[in-house]
Amino acid sequence: MDQVDAATVLGEHLINAILENASVGTVKDILKSGAPLWYQKGEEGMSPLHAAAYVQNEELVVMLIEKGAVWNAVDNFKNTAGDIALSFNNAGIYTRIRDAGIRAEMLLGILNARSDSDESMDMDAEDGALILRERDKTATGSNTAFLESKLRYTVDEHGQEICMLKVGKEEVGVMMGWEKGIMEETVKKLCDDHRNNERLKVLNVGFGLGIIDTLFQSLPHPPTQHVIIEPHSDVLRHMRDLGWYSKPGVQILEGKWQDFINADGDESPLLAGGGFDVIYTDTFSEDYSDLHRFFEHLPDLLAGPESRFSFFNGLGATNALFYDVYTHIAELHLAEVGFDIEWSDVDVTSTFEEDRWGKSREYFTLPFYRLPIAKMGMV
Template structure:
């Protein structure tokens, strides 16, 4: 169709290229929703071309506005009309955050579920797109090329093990000249203690010594907890790729521990290797890697059923994706549960309160977990009655 062609009256005005008109209509739409004008007025604005994705100078979108006035029906209509579920305002709040702060479960659930659908669709497109489809990969590929977002950059960076002014053991990596990021920090100990408790308590093979697989050593917190079980693991395989971590493990004597086998490399290097599969399956599998994204984690999920020995075997992972924002954290939690169900893993969630000492947790490092409650996953293979 010729872009210069006149539209029919019922198609609305020609808006292409008219930024001022788009802004004017967008401002009017936000104001109309905040002022709770009749639905027909709002619907007319949208029909006339008011963009549902618009954000004003404060970052407020029509979806933010609908959340502010707690209009669940309007939130639903905006989502269905193409509103951006994860747009943030100048205070870094999404519409879902606003609904959550107002304890409006209906609005929040609509926005959260839109995020889940969106992430599932993106994941599907990413997994089915041909490698040559560069236009799609540019959209879906992570753009963080620092050690915090690139595995290759991380593995070629130097790590710094130290103790901060509060006595917290930390492992740091420098992401630029002025900033270091925590690879793992001592405050995670409470999470790891509860994780080991959930994975190991009342396990039928606990007294005989569990076969344990852990991907990513970090500070060695969870591996030390596995070793401290009443009966240490009969086999304890640790996959670790970073040379500085491996050197740290040598210095701590991990290479000499009975029953411990260390595989030097990325999990992708060993996932179908005899060194791993020769164990005949593990009673406990845990993974907590750094600089990998959800796409990598989902790929690991697909191998979990082959790594577990049987129906009593248990699986968990560090559930930290999106954890600087309550909505994003909730979305990733639901998405991971659905993807694990797809591969035959049933997940139970429990909450771990990590708020104590949060004001002293970070020091000079970038914050990577900002929620009061950590959602701890424990998965088992689905059984068919």
């Protein structure tokens, strides 16, 4: 028997034993005999962790995670072990798996940050077991490729405004009209009861369809300063066509947020005006590590303790567990830079009655959007 066959036999044995309710001790012995924790059954893609979630054995789940079970393995039906626990309403097991995900992601974030600053370290997300950050060099995963790509503004057959990007044979919505409900709720939570709501200084990163910028402009008191950062030439052309360059109080910074945030001291147009009351960011083809880097600049960018920050919370939004993990990691990272988050849920099932995706790849399939509003924590 070659090594692959042996691993298959042991892997099948391990999963079958778990499904037959073997004790934790027996499962440990099977692992000691060399059974691979990464193994997934051929037909349905079930991993040992999925099996432990199916039999709802929390002690076994904890042991498998300690031994290095892959928290984010997906079966052939696109379910993680966390999704299985959710389907049984087993909060204990779900939380164990989610927390393993948070720990793994936080650790990987630290290792990646180190490898960024130390070229001798060759840590790469692809080396990890993660699927959250699979390397994607196309315009959906690489900001450089995105900024070189062509965008198409159009209205679909249901009257939905969309900004589309072509990726190979597929089209992906960069921004779609159905997200308006999310943007409306965000502006409400950011501005309505803000102490400075008669003279807000607003920074928005990423124009897209201009939904959120139009909402900021439609406030009872439009912002006294409204800075928009946007790098894509097709978007900038669209903004020019719509007259955004001549709106009072609006300043368009042509470039990536990284270009302006990394400018030195007073030279940065972002740091010159004493900080913003409201900041929102919603970019495209950037990953969580970019968002995390943006978080680290917030203490400099915001005007004071009344200031508010929100971001488009869309990472991992095709799977409940991944979405939950990202949501928690964002909360932990914002706490590290001194912010508390309040979350609210926006029901996105009713925001657009028609087929919202049209020909676009679906990037948000969960029924609820978790809307973050961050404020400086009270010390």
